[in-house]
Amino acid sequence: MQTRRDFLQKLTSGAIALSLVARSASAHESEIKEERYDGPVLRVAIMGLGSYGTRVAEAMKTCTKAKLVGVISGHPAKITAWQAKYGIPEKNCYNYENYDRIKDNPDIDAVYVITPNALHHNAVIRVAMAKKHVICEKPMAVNAKEGQEMVDACQNAGVRLLVGYRMHFExxxxxxxxxxxxxxxxxxxxxxxxxxxxxxxxxxxxxxxxxxxxxxxxxxxxxxxxxxxxxxxxxxxxxxxxxxxxxxxxxxxxxxxxxxxxxxxxxxxxxxxxxxxxxxxxxxxxxxxxxxxxxxxxxxxxxxxxxxxxxxxxNQPIVTHQTVQMDEMAGILLEGHQPIVAVDxxxxxxxxxxxxxxxxxxxxxxxxxxxx
Missing domain, CATH: 3.30.360.10 (Dihydrodipicolinate Reductase; domain 2)
Structure with a gap:
């Protein structure tokens, strides 16, 4: 895992939402100040570059603990566009035929699967076999049998499986x-x-x-x-x-x-x-x-x-759900944080x-x- 020692974040209500949940929502603006994050960063590849994948990518621009570093898509034009927009290196770009090769890429820690529901099962199992952590959109599978197979595959591979329950952090x-x-x-x-x-x-x-x-x-x-x-x-x-x-x-x-x-x-x-x-x-x-x-x-x-x-x-702080979700999931995967409501x-x-x-x-x- 890597650390970004010079990564500055101007803390807004959205970015510090989880630390504010137990505090009064009427905190004075004077309490909001610049801080320096000096911890581990989860390096994420997004699989599925559609509308929701784009929403997640945009939200991750203001994450402190998670960074978009790779893409997996069946559309070469989308990959090229995302490379230019998000600064993704060629070596971190994959298609649906070759993404098993992420196993040999030390610069990717986790894959966020954002594809149609019926495609989750195979994708999660392949990512697990590549020894990467998995975040999967909900519903995790099309039935409980497939879902349990995905859980078992990740356990057997020694990787974590989280699910995109963004409301659990709202x-x-x-x-x-x-x-x-x-x-x-x-x-x-x-x-x-x-x-x-x-x-x-x-x-x-x-x-x-x-x-x-x-x-x-x-x-x-x-x-x-x-x-x-x-x-x-x-x-x-x-x-x-x-x-x-x-x-x-x-x-x-x-x-x-x-x-x-x-x-x-x-x-x-x-x-x-x-x-x-x-x-x-x-x-x-x-x-x-x-x-x-x-x-x-x-x-x-x-x-x-x-x-x-x-x-x-x-009157709780208004947050960008996916920004908080990805930062909190990074904390779960890299620092062993326990969420208030499970997301596994x-x-x-x-x-x-x-x-x-x-x-x-x-x-x-x-x-x-x-x-x-």
Whole structure:
């Protein structure tokens, strides 16, 4: 691992978000000052240079602990453009046929896999065999079986597998988790998660089951699945679900348009969630307890996240999610940091087991027991 001793960062609320979570959001500007980072830096190659890969690359410009140093793509023109834009050397550029050679490149520590869902499984296993750490976008795989195989491959190779759960580092989210852990909401009784939007281009990969593994649930619904777990603080023990499809031409067999699902938790709380590709104005989390409530809306978008509780508005620092995510993941991989909410492969397998159960419940019409 390398160290950048002369890398200066002007600390803004976004860049120091995680250190500010436990502090008052009303800190005076005078407390923000220039500091010098002198620790290890995670050198990352991004696989998949699409819109989200570009968002991550842009966010990494202001990282202190992570640096974009390589690319993997099947499009030579994109590689050339990224080389020029981000200063990536030729020796750190690979395509989908030859990226196993990263095993012999000491200048790359980790690969961030940002490809269509169905391609994650093979890519993560190949990167693991090349002895590099892996960060994989969510959902980590198209089902729990493939997800577990990815976890096993990384364990066997002696590398770490993290998943792009950016909300696990978001400041408003972490404040609600802190309050819930402190008992400020009393006994948690109910969670509602609304995740969805009206999807456009019918030819995109998200509407191709062979690439996406499903429909809205695999893309946007996973936010409510995962959110129910970190907001309530437990893993569910049963699920029921119902599917609605109004446009079978656009949403073909195996590509869900809208799914409503309900989760039961061991402490007695229940969750009611919606995942859809046919409605806007959603993106809302609501947590209710015997002594208070918390609401986020927007809850999982790129920002700014907004929230309130029974005690008033949340005014946590506004952060660039991917910047904080990559810095915090660097801390996990290089310094052994423990995140407040897990972001490893086993965390992702739990979500995949829930997704499998939701699809099963939509077909059977029966309650499905969960064993996470």
């Amino acid at each position: 400041t408003h989210t972490l404040e609600i988790i802190r309050m819930r852990k402190a008992g400020e909401f009393g006994k948690v009784l109910f969670f509602q998660g609304l995740s969805g939007f009206t999807i456009g281009d019918p030819t995109q990969w998200r509407l191709n089951k062979a690439l996406s593994g499903g429909g809205s649930l695999m893309d946007i619904g996973i936010y409510s699945i995962n959110g129910s777990r970190y907001m309530i603080g437990e893993d569910p023990i049963w699920v029921t679900a119902q599917e609605t499809k109004t446009n079978p031409v656009k949403f073909k067999e195996g590509v869900d348009e809208t799914i409503q699902f309900q989760l039961g938790f061991p402490g007695g709380a229940v969750a009611s969630c919606l995942s859809t590709y046919s409605m806007n104005n959603l993106d809302r989390f609501f947590l209710n307890g015997t002594q208070g409530f918390a609401e986020l809306q927007p809850a999982t978008g790129y920002g700014p996240i907004q929230g309130r509780t029974n005690k008033g508005e949340l 492969g086993l965390e992702a397998v739990k979500d995949l087991k829930i997704i499998d159960a939701i699809y099963q419940a939509t077909k059977s019409g029966e309650r499905v027991e969960l064993h996470l």
